[in-house]
Amino acid sequence: MHDQASRENEMTPNAVLSSIVASSLLVAASFAHADAALRERANALFKPIPERVTEMNGEKIVEAQVQLGRKLWFDPRLSRSHLISCNNCHNLSIGGSDNVKVSVGHGWQRGPRNSPTVFNAVFNVAQFWDGRAADLKEQATGPLQAPVEMNNTPARIEATLRSIPEYVEEFTKAFGSANAVTFDNAARALAAFETTLITPNAPFDRFLKGDDNALTAEQKEGLRLFMDTGCASCHNGVNLGGQAYFPFGVVKRPGADILPENDKGRFAVTNTASDEYVFRASPLRNVALTPPYFHSGEVWDLEQAVAIMGDSQLGRELNDSEVRAITAFLHSLTGELPQIDLPILPPSSPSTPKPELDLPGQLESSD
Amino acid sequence: MHDQASRENEMTPNAVLSSIVASSLLVAASFAHADAALRERANALFKPIPERVTEMNGEKIVEAQVQLGRKLWFDPRLSRSHLISCNNCHNLSIGGSDNVKVSVGHGWQRGPRNSPTVFNAVFNVAQFWDGRAADLKEQATGPLQAPVEMNNTPARIEATLRSIPEYVEEFTKAFGSANAVTFDNAARALAAFETTLITPNAPFDRFLKGDDNALTAEQKEGLRLFMDTGCASCHNGVNLGGQAYFPFGVVKRPGADILPENDKGRFAVTNTASDEYVFRASPLRNVALTPPYFHSGEVWDLEQAVAIMGDSQLGRELNDSEVRAITAFLHSLTGELPQIDLPILPPSSPSTPKPELDLPGQLESSD
Secondary structure (H helix, E strand, O other), rough: HHHHHHHHHHOHHHHHHHHHHHHHHHHHHHHHHHHHHHHHHHHHEEEEOOOOOEEEEOOOHHHHHHHHHHHHHOOOOOOOOOOOOHHHEOOOOOOOEOOOOOOOOOOHOOOOOOOOOOOOHHHOOOOOOOOEEEEHHHHHHHHOOOOOOOOOOHHHHHHHOOOHHHHHHHHHHHOOOOOOOOOOHHHHHHHHHHOOOOOOOOOHHHHHOOHHOOHHHHHHHHHHHHHHHHHHHHHEEEOOOOOOOOOOOOOOOOOOOOOOOOOOOOOOOOEEEEEEOOEEEEOOOOOOHOEEEOOOOOOOOHHHHHHHHHHHHOOOOOHHHHHHHHHHHHHHOOOOOOOOEOOOOOOOOOOOOOOOOOOOOOOOOOO | OHHHHHHHHHOOOHHHHHHHHHHHHHHHHHHHHHHHHHHHHHHHOOOOOOOOOOEEEEEEEEEHHHHHHHHHHHHHHHHHOOOOOHHHHOOOOOEEEEOOOOOOHHOOEEEOOOOOOOOOOHHHOOOOOOOOOOOOOHHHHHHOOOOOOOOOOHHHHHHHHHHHHHHHHHHHHHHOOOOOOOOHHHHHHHHHOOOOOOOOOOOHHHHHHOOOOOOOOHHHHHHOOOOHHHHHOOOEEEOOOOEEEEEOOOOOHHHHHHOOOOOOOOOHOOHHHHOOOEEOOOOOOOOHHOOOEOOOOOOHHHHHHHHHHHHHHHOOOOOOHHHHHHHHHHHOOOOOOOOOEOOOOOOOOOOOOOOOOOOOOOOOOEE
16 A cells, blocks of 8 residues: 555654664764774874873982972073073973074073973973983073073072072972082972973873864864874874984975074084984974974964975975864864962072173173 | 078079069060050051052952953063063062162163062052152053063054953953953053052061061161161151152262162153152062162162161161161061962964064064
């Protein structure tokens, strides 16, 4: 019977609903399957930022050193001018960097390279763009002395710290010895503080740990491209970079504006011809917060930086939607920045060395 | 009987003790009386710092403006270079000032005067050494634009803030209107934050409120001298200064090193001959934390500054013990500095104006 037959071919409203639900579940199951596969690949290459770092170079981190390091971090008296603290170029309010092309230091001199972020630096294999410092402690001794940065000397830093009774007390407590106020211990305390400057719980970390909804569809596509096209060959590990050294221009050397000819990178560290224009692969955590990009700081736009990398490192002209997807993925690397209490610093004493503001080439007494 | 008589003239150990206690009590009573008298005189001239400021210019302070102002305070993007924030010259970690002779701003240029502390500035009758700004809001508009300080313009500051979506949202919330992102509102938010930068509960405040033990004997002697010799004629009120204008050199003009001839103080504001070398009496709260001293920043030693004031303002050569006692009293003006959470600042967007580092006299494009 026609009616019967047509009724048999028709679906009741409930059946339609069931069917939609069923196919949605199938689609969802297939998405979930795709997400699981993507997560498995990603977890083989990357690692989430841990909630806390408890050791550095195999030693337990001492809380009193962290607290002392926090004060030193913000203390401009570690610079010759008494105007520049670590936080000037590694500003903890704006991504742990300074968001200018190259850092500006003593006498408004410009440094040779863009300031790398301090956030998650503890996870890098070595410090600086060329890896010339083995660890955070060794790194800390650099800018304190660099003429274009804080322009100070170990002896003057020690004299400053020793002239401030509260610092003497805190160093003694933090390092448990007499004569604890040394340049070396100041760097050690700064490094201890820096181990707390980590940014866990980025969307990417939540995805790695199992949350399918932590990334948008475009970010997942970007992650897939990041692995498929080869970005992850250099940018992997917990920091998506920071683990090894590679030539800038693996396939094609960028123009001299982006890769200045007189900065040969790791060559200056190793004196090995094959290390010309070799740099540490940039760690990409919080990269959306730290323009401008590259050691030259010449590129402000993250999409442009991604396109340049595709061209120079992979020999591949990424199309617009690929660039956008990879950039969207990079935005998922922005983690939770630590909440910092601004320290109240112990006052100077009459014997504290006075600030010296002399500009390079000027002869001028202290003021 | 000899034994009896001698025993009558002798005092038993208990009687000796009673006598000592009695005379101690007498002495204590007399000290307490002296303290009460000193407190009564002091309370007629000075006032404790309140625990909280709830109004500014007769208007209730809005918490959302305070929180926005805290971000703006630490944001170096308010300067042309993106390197200088309010906190550079009014460092909340070191007494609300910068502890250098004169402040250093854009291009490492030196400003004309020593940076006054922001702490308790809300209690001053007007702002700057010469009182040229009526209130905190008007003051805030100065350094943002001064070529030797942050070297920015209202238009560029507004363009910067409007380019940052989170700031647009926060301004709208804080000021409850569309088009809330204005230079004027930025200054208003900064002023709102500054009303929280007060330092209550200094030993002197606790003494004023009734705690005899808050000051040492030397500090009490210093307070007495501070009133007797005439210091309090200019340095009175809640901030022990900051209320009125007086010539530097009431009695005797100091040397040109301390009082530079080309800085005529309030004369530049009023154009009145009698205002030559007239300055606002320095507020003395936390003065021990804010060397160097005077608008010229030429004197690092607080005792020396006290001696100079005695000589130039009172025509009186204070002897060493008087200088020491007054200085000890000034140390009792150091209050409890506020605990500040370092803000995490909203990131720039592609349309945020780029930092410009050009030095005066140089022509250079942005970087």
